[in-house]
Amino acid sequence: MVNTADTLFIMLSTALVMLMTPGLALFYGGMVRSKNVLGTIMQSFVILAVISVEWVLWGYSMAFGPDLAGVTGTLEWFGLNGVGLSPFAGYSETLPHLTFMIFQGMFAVITPALITGAFAERMKFGTFLLFTILWATLVYNPICHWVWGVGGWIRNLGALDFAGGTVVHISSGASALAAALLIGKRKGYGTEPIHPHNLPMTILGAALLWFGWFGFNAGSALSCGPLAVNAFVATHVAAAAAALTWTIVEWIYRGKPTTLGTASGAVAGLVGITPACGFVGLTAALIIGIVAGVLCYFAIVMKTKLGYDDSLDVVGIHGVGGAWGALATGLFADKAINAAGANGLFFGNPGQLGIQALSVIVTIGYAFIMSLILLKALDWIMGLRVSPEDEVSGLDLTQHNETAYNL
């Protein structure tokens, strides 16, 4: 039976999650130099177009379609064949199947967009576009099936991922590391200053991410009720706590609290709470946020020491924050919050932490190796990087024939 309140809530949540990708475009766009702002925004914005098409053609079927050996969905639902207006009980008994499909589609959109921060300011547009389609098909769709699809092998192990800690954040974070290592540092990285060109734009993007994340996390309850409320409040609490701790840690270590730090901390908290928000209580949400802010800050400082150029810190925030969130779910999960979940270590079930750890390791390993293979192949066929001359001129002019600011 379709429930109209649930349907309304998930349709609105879908629209909120849709807004996160343009929000991410602004978040990233403000952090690059002004000659690359359009190229950076375009990488997110065009994904909204291309992955939406990929999703309705074969993405949804691969991720959520009839299971094949726990590894992937078949193409039986290709082109949304059979995906209609009545509920599909395997995912929700109260939502039209199409509502579930489009809600999930927005997750498929934002995940590859997250990776673009790793190769910002130097990737060829054509190669990037092809990489995105291949990555969605060969990395996102399978991992999504393993974790969330009926019959998926990680789901069958009992791993908990409420809104995408492994599927969205760890997969994009691990792939971002592969991309940053393979494409190499930006020209001038470490020798000349590469500053964010418009931090107010970045703050606006962070605000839109925070706003949209309510749809992302609360909507993942797939119903309009107490569980969605728990996820909603947990999301907000963790974001606020992480924004605060990042700010304080930076204040202590660098002498001044920065706006970029506060915004980055908020995103780190949102990432951290994502897998947990529908399984943990609010004290746990607070702790997850506090730790996420500190942990992600130090992950980013480590990057500078390790010397790879993950330009906009996808690894430090989404990889590390996502891994923390997935493991924290194994610590704090409580069946009193969500009877359909499981208890974590602190509620007498240490085994859950092991299952969470396994899901983290598998996701990191698969996403990292597949991304390396895809990028290496694309580099060989068509080249990943723009020419040094084009890199100096900027992506806006050389990839898109535009400039952002004509003053």
Next chain:
Amino acid sequence: MKKIEAIIKPFKIDEVKDALSQIGIEGMTITEVKGFGRQKGHKEVYRGAEYVVDFVPKIKIEVVIDDVMVERVVETIIKSAQTGKIGDGKIFVYSIDEVTRIRTGEKGKDAV
């Protein structure tokens, strides 16, 4: 005729402009410039990474005047632009060969 070129701290521009107007200077050209001297640059921090920005924003004032005014103008700029701290800037005096007012074609002293 002389050209006075002064590099000053940006927040001092209004004071300098008013002080010069008061001693009868009727025109000037200013430019936002960046540079460094003994003041050096400043530190910026983005996501925990520190950058030293070498070039500090300054304002360059250019005034062309009759020779007899040079000392007064220089003194006025010093008085109005001085904070006593490092980074107050410098004043350069150049000789000017010729000045022409475009509207009328007047030359020399009459044109400034």
